[in-house]
Amino acid sequence: MDFTRLPHPAPAPGATRDQAIANPGFGTLFTDHMITVDYDEGKGWHSPTLGPRGPIALDPAASVLHYAQEIFEGMKAYKLQDGSMALFRPEANAARFNKSAARLAMPDFPEDLFVEAVKEVVLADKDWFPSVEGGALYIRPFMFATEAFLGVRPAKQYKFVVILSPAGNYFKSGAPAVSVWVSDYTRAAPGGTGEAKCGGNYAASLVPTGEAFAKGHDQVVFLDAAERKWIEELGGMNLFFVFDDGRMITPPLRGTILPGITRDSILTLAREQGLDVSEEMYSIDQWRADAESGKLVETMACGTAAVVTSVGKVASDGFEFTIGSGGPGQLTGTIREKLVGIQRGTVEDTHGWVMKID
Numbered sequence: 432m433d434f435t436r437l438p439h440p441a442p443a444p445g446a447t448r449d450q451a452i453a454n455p456g457f458g459t460l461f462t463d464h465m466i467t468v469d470y471d472e473g474k475g476w477h478s479p480t481l482g483p484r485g486p487i488a489l490d491p492a493a494s495v496l497h498y499a500q501e502i503f504e505g506m507k508a509y510k511l512q513d514g515s516m517a518l519f520r521p522e523a524n525a526a527r528f529n530k531s532a533a534r535l536a537m538p539d540f541p542e543d544l545f546v547e548a549v550k551e552v553v554l555a556d557k558d559w560f561p562s563v564e565g566g567a568l569y570i571r572p573f574m575f576a577t578e579a580f581l582g583v584r585p586a587k588q589y590k591f592v593v594i595l596s597p598a599g600n601y602f603k604s605g606a607p608a609v610s611v612w613v614s615d616y617t618r619a620a621p622g623g624t625g626e627a628k629c630g631g632n633y634a635a636s637l638v639p640t641g642e643a644f645a646k647g648h649d650q651v652v653f654l655d656a657a658e659r660k661w662i663e664e665l666g667g668m669n670l671f672f673v674f675d676d677g678r679m680i681t682p683p684l685r686g687t688i689l690p691g692i693t694r695d696s697i698l699t700l701a702r703e704q705g706l707d708v709s710e711e712m713y714s715i716d717q718w719r720a721d722a723e724s725g726k727l728v729e730t731m732a733c734g735t736a737a738v739v740t741s742v743g744k745v746a747s748d749g750f751e752f753t754i755g756s757g758g759p760g761q762l763t764g765t766i767r768e769k770l771v772g773i774q775r776g777t778v779e780d781t782h783g784w785v786m787k788i789d
């Protein structure tokens with residue numbers, strides 16, 4: 432499919448843009464362009480367009496506004512050492528997008544078109560690449576139901592959109608150890624939508640996350656909904672636990688955990704490094720006991736937005752414990768450097784994870 436390219440009538444002046452990308456923060460600054468692709472039942476995906484970023488007109492009965500048929504992805508464009516731009520495992524995002532689509536009764540989006548759309552808009556807005564250390568262009572592809580219809584059934588019309596947000600470090604102080612709050616709320620029940628990247632999961636996580644913030648923590652930890660015992664993940668990041676005998680575990684994907692691409696990459700890198708890594712259930716009581724006995728030496732949280740970060744402190748109603756010294760962990764640092772190195776082209780990419788796009 433060829434993209435129609437609509438000229439931008441008034442892109443941001445260079446000086447305004449350069450000032451903005453010097454201090455981008457996270458998620459508040461957007462670039463000039465966006466991609467849109469429309470879907471109609473019977474016709475399929477059509478009219479791929481690269482055009483000026485701007486408001487999208489929607490009928491007030493559009494079903495996304497009522498029944499939340501919406502999914503998204505989160506990925507980044509990186510700048511390699513030689514100044515060229517690259518994506519990291521974009522096919523994995525495209526594949527996961529379709530898994531999410533299937534769970535939300537939405538149509539499949541062609542995976543090559545997904546990658547093509549991302550490339551198109553990144554190249555159109557490459558001058559928006561943040562000028563700060565550790566910066567990247569955060570890419571947000573998403574799809575939602577546009578059909579005006581209030582009956583409850585899958586919509587017959589959808590829109591796929593890609594927008595970009597220049598991003599600096601996710602946590603203000605770079606890569607410190609974060610403090611987490613174990614919530615009584617749950618994120619995902621067996622048979623629910625926990626493994627789909629859909630907006631609805633995030634809507635439901637806002638109250639628990641707000642509670643964690645109000646108590647002075649950076650993130651919330653969710654336990655499983657059935658037994659309220661097993662550690663699942665943070666609001667938007669997966670977890671790994673590192674022990675003093677070199678063992679490392681991460682909760683298995685039982686349908687209630689988002690299958691992170693960072694998680695998958697870390698599993699691969701840790702195994703290559705000769706670590707004894709496995710996917711194993713781990714309970715909140717064991718986490719506390721192991722941290723207190725010193726058997727657990729590190730806990731790392733990982734995701735595209737914040738890459739890899741140590742968890743230093745864990746609290747809930749009735750307990751609080753520290754992991755290691757409470758600061759950044761050693762293995763977390765090593766893995767982070769390796770992954771960031773591959774993404775930035777300073778460490779050899781032996782897995783074909785890096786896709787150069789210019």
Ligand SMILES: *Cc1c(COP(=O)(O)O)cnc(C)c1O
Binds near residue numbers: 665667689692693
């Ligand atoms: C996106 C997301 C992650 C991390 O996935 P990555 O592919 O590593 O960015 C983890 N948990 C949740 C709930 C997410 O939405």
